[in-house]
Amino acid sequence: GAGVSQSPRYKVAKRGQDVALRCDPISGHVSLFWYQQALGQGPEFLTYFQNEAQLDKSGLPSDRFFAERPEGSVSTLKIQRTQQEDSAVYLCASRAGGGGITGELFFGEGSRLTVL
Amino acid sequence: DAKTTQPPSMDCAEGRAANLPCNHSTISGNEYVYWYRQIHSQGPQYIIHGLKNNETNEMASLIITEDRKSSTLILPHATLRDTAVYYCIVRFYSGNTPLVFGKGTRLSVIA
Numbered sequence: 001g002a003g004v005s006q007s008p009r010y011k012v013a014k015r016g017q018d019v020a021l022r023c024d025p026i027s028g029h030v031s032l033f034w035y036q037q038a039l040g041q042g043p044e045f046l047t048y049f050q051n052e053a054q055l056d057k058s059g060l061p062s063d064r065f066f067a068e069r070p071e072g073s074v075s076t077l078k079i080q081r082t083q084q085e086d087s088a089v090y091l092c093a094s095r096a097g098g099g100g101i102t103g104e105l106f107f108g109e110g111s112r113l114t115v116l
Numbered sequence: 117d118a119k120t121t122q123p124p125s126m127d128c129a130e131g132r133a134a135n136l137p138c139n140h141s142t143i144s145g146n147e148y149v150y151w152y153r154q155i156h157s158q159g160p161q162y163i164i165h166g167l168k169n170n171e172t173n174e175m176a177s178l179i180i181t182e183d184r185k186s187s188t189l190i191l192p193h194a195t196l197r198d199t200a201v202y203y204c205i206v207r208f209y210s211g212n213t214p215l216v217f218g219k220g221t222r223l224s225v226i227a
Contacts, residue, residue: 033215035217042218042219043217045214048214056212087189093161104162105215107158109159
């Protein structure tokens with residue numbers, strides 16, 4: 001597709017379950033970002049990949065959160081032992097360039113996670 | 117990156133110009149002003165960015181004051197589809213630091 005694709009769009013998990021959220025960035029985009037957006041708030045940065053390298057994971061809230069991009073394209077955000085405070089929309093964004101040039105970020109529609 | 121201040125909400129009549137202000141008094145000389153918007157249930161969408169000159173594209177115009185301490189995003193003829201949260205972000209053009217979103221301005225375009 002032409003844009004950033006995320007799946008699933010909606011996920012309901014029971015507290016304690018593990019979840020995996022997938023992001024398909026725009027083909028050829030070097031940079032990939034994950035953001036978390038709580039209700040009524042702006043997106044908050046979680047982690048950043050340049051190709052397959054995870055260059056910044058300073059925003060991951062706990063060691064229950066893990067992200068990977070093994071082949072430098074598709075990325076997965078995994079949340080282990082989900083808690084109610086993990087309920088949020090998880091946004092993925094990609095950018096054509098690497099670290100040298102900022103450029104425009106293209107966002108997906110997000111994956112809405114609800115933890116019961 | 118410098119911090120920005122935006123009003124929490126604004127209304128605009130359909131067909132009129134929407135002028136969204138942003139204060140960034142601590143901006144440094146090589147930081148750019150970026151605007152993104154987020155329509156309900158969608159991801160943020162890039163609108164425009166600028167350094168010190170006014171910029172215009174097919175979506176909007178960006179007016180930056182001469183001292184660069186504030187800017188205004190102008191939607192010349194607002195439509196109902198422009199109802200969204202608008203984020204003003206200041207950051208360096210290059211580097212790996214991510215975009216930092218505040219709470220933005222919720223613009224409601226009213227018929």
